[in-house]
Amino acid sequence: MVRRSATGRIGIADVAVKAGVSHATVSRVMNGNFTVDPDIAARVRAAAVELKYQPNPVGRSLALGKTDTIGIVVPDLANPTFQAILRGLSRAAAQDGYRVLIADSFEVSSEETILAGEARRRCDGLVLCAPRMTDAELEEIAPSLRPLVLINRTTAAADIPSLVVDYGQGVQDLAEHLVELGHTRLAFLAGPPRSASNGMRLKGLEAFKAAHPQVDVRMLEGGSDFDTGHEAVDAVLQSGATGILAFNDLVAMGLMSGLHERGLDVPGDISVTGFDDIPFAKYTTPALTTAAVPITELGEQAWHQLRALIRKEDNDAPGSRYQPRLQVRASSGPAKAARSTVHG
Amino acid sequence: MVRRSATGRIGIADVAVKAGVSHATVSRVMNGNFTVDPDIAARVRAAAVELKYQPNPVGRSLALGKTDTIGIVVPDLANPTFQAILRGLSRAAAQDGYRVLIADSFEVSSEETILAGEARRRCDGLVLCAPRMTDAELEEIAPSLRPLVLINRTTAAADIPSLVVDYGQGVQDLAEHLVELGHTRLAFLAGPPRSASNGMRLKGLEAFKAAHPQVDVRMLEGGSDFDTGHEAVDAVLQSGATGILAFNDLVAMGLMSGLHERGLDVPGDISVTGFDDIPFAKYTTPALTTAAVPITELGEQAWHQLRALIRKEDNDAPGSRYQPRLQVRASSGPAKAARSTVHG
DNA sequence: AAAACGTTAGAAATCGCTTTCCCGTTGCGT
């Protein structure tokens, strides 16, 4: 008959009794400590198997001061970008025996701060994707969250690697691409106003405008999802632009869908570009021209940086910058105006 | 100057010293126990704030015997279906103050068993999506995982709710829809061979075939992702079918993309249907006819069922069955053969 | 005024495990 400890689950004490040894010895055996007599070790192992004993991770965590768990805070689990980061992170961490605790802040910046703190306390480290948090807030809480890895944000605090995608460069590459196709009137369908990565794109566009004074670049208000793009059709048409830089692939897809409903041809009438190169981008019709971000790899890298911090290894490359790669597909083509110029 | 406990973090002891009271009193105050003198309580709170004290969740979990965390095991985080379940679950659980620990089994059935056990021990309950596990394995481990909620699987063990989508009915509805459009040669582009939900679809198709002996239904090998659909073009064309039931939306999208590359028109030449109604389904070109599964809601329901179990409430509705809703869009149309029949 | 009672806060046990400390054994060398 199986004894039961107070909580009703089988604990180290049950195994100790069954094997006729002390708790300490059971612990040693379970942790592969070779200072235990092989015969006793075997007896303990047999008892453990028979009782189906598995050490309680909570007790273990308390004693060891580590949880073998890392946390990740994301602003929106519905966003493919964060899903990909999560996937890469989870996969990489799992290979080292770590689990991932997720916290979805639902785009609420005040939640980001609280969730980050809570998640961190339960874990050995944290990956923070907090695009809405102000720089001041970030600067304030970041040190207390260490070991910490930031995604698309930077901080002055030491020992906090940042993995940032160069959205500014990416959007410049896309704009450049459209200009080469003959577009002279571009529009940027912006992301959420307070988004950090949106800010990076805007800066990139400023640089672009400075380098191409002859190109007209309009700024349109937007968001980060399908519906934003779909609803932006009117504003886009009204802008008179022939090349549209959407905040991301989702917005671009929504926009293309809306344009299609109006009977407009992409890229015949209007060229559309996205950003991120989510898996669906190459399956849209027309396939989406976008800037590819190795986002799953970024999640994986986040783990490697975090692991180095947890293990207190020297981190030779604290953080890194990812260059998006221009991915030209069918949604971008020669400008209509350019054509008529040729013919006229 | 801030005192530090052995681990370097601020603990209950530091607050106790600073406030000049015992650990016990600090604990009482932090937990809103009103048997503490208001003056002392205020002093403790002040000390806690000044030291930025936050209770260590691990110690708390050990004492309380609960972690306020639930686990979810998914076969593939890259699959939009599981992403949606995770999202619904996470969102619902968060509202009740619970966090979610994820475990990705990478479609490896042996991992499913191990991960489920590990995840469960760290959590107060588990949501299990384990389509590859055999019935025998499931039956064996399920009881030890309680509180447990199953997705798309059932077990004979008591107190284990199952949330299952009626894939059988859904696929019948889709087939029915194609037949009404005049299709007489259908093909089912199957999912992973050992997938539980694939099995349910096959059963549904058997029922369909029995009810429609005049309709030719071919079975084609497949998988569950884009590439599967894309690579299946040859097999699909060879089958001579004019109506294709893809395993899910991903496969359908891959297939449509492949057909498009061959210069075939959907639905002009071939009708294609998906399954799940993932967010992208209505943005494909043509928009995808599919069977809509309220999948995020399913994740939410999973939490409600699990919560009831954790709280040991009477669960009046142990598990439930979700009926997919036929979502007719542009990817399905009149059969070519039917047209020629009309004209001939 | 003494006894009985309720309230408040501290001491100590508890949760399940790891690990240090220490003592009893054994094996070896002299």
Next chain:
DNA sequence: ACGCAACGGGAAAGCGATTTCTAACGTTTT
């Protein structure tokens, strides 16, 4: 045969919280 080192394993002290038990205090009742 004796002493010392090495070794194995048990007792106990944490880890950081909660919670029961208990002692002290102030108040009310007889």
